Amino acid sequence: MNNPVRVNSWNSWDPLRRIIVGRAAGTMVQAPEPAVFRDWPQDGFPRGTYGPLPDDMVAAAEEQLDGFAALLRGRGIAVDRPEPLDFSRRTETPEWTQDTMFGCMPPRDVLLTVGSEILESTMSYRSRWFEYLCYRPLLESYFHADEAMRWEAAPKPRLTDASFHAGFWDEFEALGFDEQIQRVRANDLCLTEAEPLFDAADVCRMGKDLFVQLSLVTNRGGYRWIRQHFPEHRVHAVTFDNTHPLHIDATWVPLRPGLVLHCGERAADPEMLGYFKTNDWEVLEAAAPRRTRDDLPKLCFCSPWLAMNILSLDPNTVCVEESERDLAEQLSGRGFEVVPVPFWNVAPFGGGLHCATVDIERDGELQDYFPHRYGRF
Numbered sequence: 586m587n588n589p590v591r592v593n594s595w596n597s598w599d600p601l602r603r604i605i606v607g608r609a610a611g612t613m614v615q616a617p618e619p620a621v622f623r624d625w626p627q628d629g630f631p632r633g634t635y636g637p638l639p640d641d642m643v644a645a646a647e648e649q650l651d652g653f654a655a656l657l658r659g660r661g662i663a664v665d666r667p668e669p670l671d672f673s674r675r676t677e678t679p680e681w682t683q684d685t686m687f688g689c690m691p692p693r694d695v696l697l698t699v700g701s702e703i704l705e706s707t708m709s710y711r712s713r714w715f716e717y718l719c720y721r722p723l724l725e726s727y728f729h730a731d732e733a734m735r736w737e738a739a740p741k742p743r744l745t746d747a748s749f750h751a752g753f754w755d756e757f758e759a760l761g762f763d764e765q766i767q768r769v770r771a772n773d774l775c776l777t778e779a780e781p782l783f784d785a786a787d788v789c790r791m792g793k794d795l796f797v798q799l800s801l802v803t804n805r806g807g808y809r810w811i812r813q814h815f816p817e818h819r820v821h822a823v824t825f826d827n828t829h830p831l832h833i834d835a836t837w838v839p840l841r842p843g844l845v846l847h848c849g850e851r852a853a854d855p856e857m858l859g860y861f862k863t864n865d866w867e868v869l870e871a872a873a874p875r876r877t878r879d880d881l882p883k884l885c886f887c888s889p890w891l892a893m894n895i896l897s898l899d900p901n902t903v904c905v906e907e908s909e910r911d912l913a914e915q916l917s918g919r920g921f922e923v924v925p926v927p928f929w930n931v932a933p934f935g936g937g938l939h940c941a942t943v944d945i946e947r948d949g950e951l952q953d954y955f956p957h958r959y960g961r962f
């Protein structure tokens with residue numbers, strides 16, 4: 586490691602010093618499990634089948650990930666990379682067996698940095714139960730290099746059948762839009778409340794405020810666990826009008842103090858909007874993505890809104906996928922330097938520029954950007 590390691594990051598916009606960029610190698614269309622629905626007959630993976638993503642796709646994704654890492658290093662940012670496991674291996678705990686793991690492209694899902702703490706989230710897919718191991722060599726090295734680092738892990742979940750609603754996917758996919766949204770608002774989705782479950786990527790860090798999206802992978806117990814774990818923060822549970830909520834970072838993306846990018850197609854609840862307005866934040870509706878659902882890369886389980894999944898290098902500089910020119914133009918119009926990064930080949934491996942990274946060090950201290958209370962916030 587070049588620069589000395591100092592774990593410190595309170596938000597997603599302060600000047601970036603060190604980051605982890607994921608890897609695509611070995612990623613699997615994971616074997617069936619209660620929490621995951623995959624059905625890609627045209628692309629060789631009809632429901633119930635599984636296996637490695639094709640070599641040419643892996644190579645194309647690795648090229649873009651390496652290019653992104655080089656771009657960041659060129660700007661003086663230290664970049665660390667995880668160590669993939671053999672994700673094709675069967676794993677088991679005393680309570681279940683899972684035929685494959687998944688991959689380690691999206692570190693954002695697994696690790697949450699809050700100040701000098703790095704927290705390993707529970708995860709809620711059996712195929713991702715062991716994913717933290719890909720990051721352990723880095724976490725160990727940070728722990729040794731930085732005396733002040735706090736290394737934490739949420740309770741490892743059991744993920745027995747009691748953690749999942751049996752038959753959820755068939756039942757849910759048969760519902761109409763309004764009914765699905767009602768279920769999302771009530772967080773009556775795939776996960777039960779048997780145990781606390783969350784992915785780190787459902788947490789949006791804004792200084793003293795942490796916004797936790799209740800989703801397909803984060804339950805109310807997960808939210809409560811996070812709230813109790815960060816007693817110095819205001820921790821809010823939020824939902825959006827998104828039928829398939831999975832990670833908050835293509836829906837609600839803070840850009841700098843006073844400005845947050847919002848996916849207009851996934852309306853925030855009025856009280857959340859009120860909280861931002863009362864505190865003089867502008868909620869900017871993101872330009873529509875250039876991609877449509879029909880021209881996403883094959884085996885992609887994300888939506889075109891991945892366009893919004895941008896990475897801030899500092900409060901005036903954002904990395905945006907290079908073909909997303911409408912968004913780039915919108916952000917330039919707001920005074921941002923936009924750094925274009927080719928990245929759509931990475932999408933089938935689990936996300937965009939924000940998913941593919943996790944902040945380890947940014948300048949700045951803990952600040953309160955929301956001095957005024959509003960409703961339940």
Ligand code: ARG
Binds near residue numbers: 691830888940
């Ligand atoms: N589920 C989001 C969408 O399709 C993508 C977010 C992915 N984020 C992540 N951290 N893996 O719009």
